[in-house]
Amino acid sequence: MSLPVKDQLRYWGVAAVTFAIVLWFLGDVLLPFVLGSAIAYFIDPVADRLERAGLSRVAATAVITVVAILIAVIMGLLVIPALVKQMVDLINIMPQLMRDLQTFIARQFPSILVEGSTARETLSTIGDAIKNRGPELIEGVLGSALSFLNIIILLVVVPVVSVYMLLDWDRMIARIDELLPRDHAPVIRRIASDIDKTLASFIRGMGTVSLILGTYYAVALMAVGLQFGLVVGFVAGLVTFIPYLGAMIGGTLAIGLALFQYWGDWASIGLVGLIFVIGQVVEGNLLTPKLVGSSVGLHPVWLLLALSVFGALFGFVGMLVAVPVAAALGVIARFGIDQYLDSRLYRGLSDQDNP
DSSP: OOOOHHHHHHHHHHHHHHHHHHHHHSHHHHHHHHHHHHHHHHHHHHHHHHHHTTOOHHHHHHHHHHHHHHHHHHIIIIIHHHHHHHHHHHHHHHHHHHHHHHHHHHHHOTTTSOTTOHHHHHHHHHHHHHHHHHHHHHHHHHHHHSOHHHHHHHHHHHHHHHHHHHHHHHHHHHHHHHTSOTTTHHHHHHHHHHHHHHHIIIIIHHHHHHHHHHHHHHHHHHHTTOTTHHHHHHHHHHHTTSTTHHHHHHHHHHHHHHHHHSTTOHHHHHHHHHHHHHHHHHIIIIIIIIIIOSOOOOOHHHHHHHHHHHHHHHHHHHHHHHHHHHHHHHHHHHHHHHHHHTSHHHHOGGGGGOO
């Protein structure tokens, strides 16, 4: 005989509250383990495919680890130093860009920037604020989130956790399945399968889309000679994870920089804009339909709300788990709606009279 519904709700409620409390107090400690588990989840299909090709789980994990190390070395030697240099240069050049913008507006629209006007003072202070606060912001982030100890932990613990989680992933899933309540195991398996499909479609799909678009934007913008093209491509690819926002931010930043660099050369400015138009066409008609699909069920507003709420409550770790939790809650909500539509609460007693 199964437990009454009230008792089950009480037990599961206590478990959920306990999990939230643990996440609240141990967020920073859990960060390497959350990252390692997320990486293992992301790569697990590759390991499964290598197993189907004839490799053992250990051999598949070893192959993936070697490839990941090679990619990390290449990124560390070639891409990351150039990216950091361009970011620093962009912060340092912003005051000059603001002065150039002020000069252009004063020449084209002299009535706007009269001496002592609010617009003139605003433009003159934005650049200085960016230059003065930019390094302080970077130093603050590095000092709080990337201290020497945290760097060591992230660089050592995250790869180790990823390897062990990837190696034992299938066994852990089987063990968790054995611990499910027998009365509810079929329903939990179905909900978990739907959550996995949603996460696979969104996280793996959008991660791949972000990587492809970020690489395309960076290479294309540097090919046309745009300064800080690598930074713009990195930002555009990173924010592509939130639909429509990546193209808006990246396109605005790229076209703004192109206006300063190529003013009067409208062909080059139009070429920069064309790069983002092509990127959006390819993303909307090829990449997103093929890699993400149309049944993800995560609306951009729901995604932004989840990122905001979990980021405010649990910090950086909360932002990492926001998308998986939002996907899980969306699947559970759809399951609850289906159950409600099939219940007597929705159909009422009159439904019994229908043949």
